[in-house]
Amino acid sequence: MNPKVGVLALQGDFREHLSVLAALGADAVPVRRERELDQVAGLIIPGGESTVMDKLARAFGLREPLRARIAAGMPVYGTCAGLIMLSDRVLDALPDQQTLGGLDVTVRRNAFGNQLDSFETDLEVPLLAGPPVHAAFIRAPIVEAIGPAAEALATLDDGRVVAVRQGNLLGTSFHPEITGETRFHEHFLSLL
Amino acid sequence: MTDTLNPTTTFGSDHPGTGTARVKRGLAEMLKGGVIMDVVTAEQARIAEDAGAVAVMALERVPADIRSQGGVARMSDPDLIAGIVDAVSIPVMAKARIGHFVEAQVLQHLGVDYIDESEVLSPADYVNHIDKWPFTVPFVCGATNLGEALRRITEGAAMIRSKGEAGTGDVSEATKHIRTIRGQIAALKAKSPDELYVAAKELQAPYDLVVEVARLGALPVVLFTAGGVATPADAALMMQLGADGVFVGSGIFKSGDPAKRAAAIVKATTFFDDPEEIANASRGLGEAMVGINVSDVPAPHRLAERGW
16 A cells, blocks of 8 residues: 655645645545655745745644654755745745754755746756656746755756755755646655 | 736836746735734734734724714825834735825835725726836735626736625625625636637626636735634634635724734634634634624715725
């Protein structure tokens, strides 16, 4: 039987992730509570507003259980706001904003500017076999610095890092879940 | 995936890949499950962000004040909008009058993340809405029924909100509009292909878009709801009726304790199907905004009837 995988469903485009996972044959469920987190072997943190996810995770007692599962090696894939949540350090965050951490990287929120600067482009991702990834960047973060434990998976033409991994953690600045791209999700499922 | 992704438009941006339909609709996807709050000052915007708003809507007066003070309601002062853009890190939306494409050009120039072509302001054109395709910035538009929503999407809207009746604190019109839109989508989905030609005629919407909605069983863009939401339970009601998220206008900053009420509505929107959490969120919020029953508002003063 397939292990159950979760998508953090506090806010954001969690339904898009659930449908990509379902199309890949995974048993995917939304996660809003600790008891739901306990049921899953891996987790996706979707796009959305990192400030809102942080507040709700703290208000509903999910932050510490999430940190414990990440520390215990649970596979987690974060897109956009999800990448921010997985990063150890954030620039341009709210003063009291906290992340879950796990990726030894520094990210900058809204690094490209406002919505006028949101864009889509093709990216080479050597980790994934096949054609380039078509990537949508929506008020996206950038990985500004990478610590020794983490590894860059993709960069823009100007060299800025937009995808990283470290152990069982995977993070992308962009949203494969809205461009019909499934290979990141397949890779995530292969970690379970 | 959607079928109506029009070719890339470039007016307002010189960078490749910006302003595409996918990028415009994509930001709305990221707002789902969230609460967008009306604010009139930078200070209110910060309170909204701290309370967990997923975006703020900048306007000169909240709908309850527009309703009570009367007069022509227009786009806000650029200084006010720029101040709100600077004050918060979450997306900022701002309202332009229906058909006022120059207000929209100004708002795009100011760097807002979304424009609301809104019936809450006084319409500038009683025939045409703004042609939204040439803009790099995405638009949200109001709708009371499916045909109206599809006409706005045809004009380039990247997000729809059901209108409700803004500035009343009476949720009944919001309920009616979200139920109408969802019900009409369900009816379309049940039709056989040969019935969709007449359906398009009756909805006064393009055939290809009608076919797409029938196939998806949903709009090709995100559907929020608005107009009269004042309590956590109101927000959860909208979510249970199938909204992707909620706009709260006068309901927050016209209430007794805006910060607390705002945070409570955010919680109830996430846990919309959990009565225990909605009950917890609803405790001790102080006074809700003073409401007006929509039935007491004379028809000529109902904002939802603006736009067509």
